[in-house]
Amino acid sequence: MQIPLSWYLIVAAALFCIGLYGALSRRNAVGVLMGVELMLNSVNINLLAFWRQVEAASGTLAGQVFAIIVITVAAAEAAVGLALIISVYRSRKSVDVEDIDLMKL
């Protein structure tokens, strides 16, 4: 039997909320980054679910291509984010986002 669309959407929404909560509340910068990854992946779930429901019959691959691009961007983002975190850690001996407020003079 086919799993209805709403289930996917609920899982994706839950995953997005978990990711958002993690990104907003985690003190550790790596945790924040992981939250962001969760949110991106929940979007991927939505993309694929809607693609399967609406577009799959027409034989186009737009939804899947879109998801792969998001994964690619997420990987690049993780690489840049981790590099930044390491760089901050080296100069401040901390990965606590509360301590990273250099933008406010």
Next chain:
Amino acid sequence: MREFFFNLVWLLPLFPLASFAIIVLWTNRNRLLSTWVAWIGIGLSWILGWTIFILTWRNIIGLTPPTGGYQVNLYSIPTGTTQLQLGFHVDTLTGLMLFMVPFVCLMIFIYSKGYMNYGTDEVDSRYSRFFAQISLFACGMIGLVVSDNFVTLFIFWELMGLCSYLLIGFWFDKSYDDPKRITPKEAGLKAFLTTRVGDVIMLSGLLLLYSQTGTMSFREIFSEETLHQLANTYAFGNMSWATLTALLIFGGAVGKSAQFPLHVWLPDAMEGPTPVSALIHAATMVSAGVYLVARSFPLFVAVEGGAQLTVVALIGSFTALFASTIALAQNDIKRVLAYSTISQLGYMFAALGLGAYVAAVFHLITHAFFKALLFMGSGSVIHGVEHGHHHAHGEGDEAGGEFDANDMLNMGGLLRRMPRTGWTFIIGALALTGIFPWAGFWSKDEILADAWLGFLHGGAFGVSGSLAFAVWLLLTLAAILTAFYTGRQVFLTFAGKPRTEAAKHVPESTGSMTWPLIILALFTTFLGLFGLPWTNRVFELVGQAAKIMGEPLEHAGFVLTVALISLGAAGTGWLGAWLIYGRKPLTVPVDPLERALGPVYTLLKNKYYFDELYRAIIVRPAIWFAGVCARFDRKVVDGIVNAVGAFGRWLSSWLRNAIDNPIIDGAVNGVGQITGWLGEFMRATQTGKVQNYLLVAAVTVVLLLALFLVRG
């Protein structure tokens, strides 16, 4: 051919004007170049002037003279309802003046080089400036005689006034030990202010003339209908506009030609360099007055027997006698000549007043030649005596300042030491006194003959016989005195033995000074042939051409009685001078006339105390009034100005305290302060923590989503 040269007449005054400009702007430092620039300028004027003169004279070229004059219009100025036409013209009177003016000027220019000590150690430090100024002066006089209207005539007239001021005061830094002796600076001022009196009168006459006729052009004013209208409309009482304007214009001539009562400036003008005296007193400025009256002659005779002719004749003949009496008791060689000039100009005015137009113009021309000769001769004498003084006493002795090189009593016996100057001076003196056959005899005789014929047959233009007789008598008396003072001058200066060391060491002047003298002496000798009573070329030239009210002028022939009487008068004068000064030459510098005449001599020596009189009744009150005005100025006018200033200061300080500081500054500061507060407030939102920003973004998205959902 004739038209071609007449069209060039406007160039005549431009040549010396260009010389003036070139010297002032470029060649001021190079004395030789300045000299040549001035010479070339006046030389070109001379050549063109003589060309035009010859072309106006029908006996030479066989054409009738341009009766109405030949006109060149240069520009016209619109003045309300009328057009003011300015331009130049040539007629026979202009032609005759162009025979005299540029030539005598040229002689004076050449003479100036020697007089200003070119090429010696004593060369005048303002040498080039002198040539610039005399060039400008020549421009003024030449422009005056070629003007075809009263406006440019007046402009050139005033230009000459300015130049005479500059040139009389040429040695403005000179001062004398004697505080009563007038300095060149004061003399310049005196000449300028005295002639200004006449000029104001003349200007008012010109303005009245313009208001009545609406034109300033000679041709239109002196046309028959205009003169008729002027003669038959009345200014007030039975004085017609013609009489009134003629009298006012004569006022200008009185000032410029130094006639009584404005004669006081001319003798003091002798403080200037001698070439200037020659320029002012012979060729140009003083004869400008006579020229003006001669030019306006139709206006003067527009009313038969009007007051204007009587006034001109009486002032002229009175001045002739009056000035020659003063000349008797002057010891300054140039001052004698100055009074002689005043007296001779009186002759010309007397002739004009009798309607003897041709005689006056002829005397004007001959007088210019022999008076220039006499002035330049006297300059040569003074120059020589100054050199003799240097030679006798050495250079360092000058500090004494006692020696007066102009004083004839310091001279004597100069004929042997400076023969060229001496003989030419004597020729000039013979011409001045009217001895046959020199030029002065013919011209003076013509005036006297006109007066005599006026007495016998009634004068021209309604001049009464008794007036003519009075004029004749005064002029004949003046002729005796003229001969006497001229003889006195010649004997004191040239005869006998030197009375001072300086006079013993007098050298003859340089060629640049003596050659002009010789040339002028030739002209003085032979110019009379030009106006012999039987074949009067002057009459042919100006008399027949200048038709007055459509009628040609009458021509006085030769009157043997008059000629004999005037020769007798001149002879008497010379004889008197010889008896007193010549027979037994003076050995001490005391004038024997002083003892003989007593108080009269003192009166004459002090020029009838006219200077003192004018000082008391005009100069002093003027200075007093100026003082009053100055006090009024300082107290009242300055007070008002200061009060206005103080009020301004008070007003501005009030404005600053009441408006500027609280309101304007407050607004500006307030804007700044509000911006500051706003920034402070907004700053709180900028925490710099990335999670805060993310939270704000998330909440905003949620809120927007909610809004979207609620609104459907």
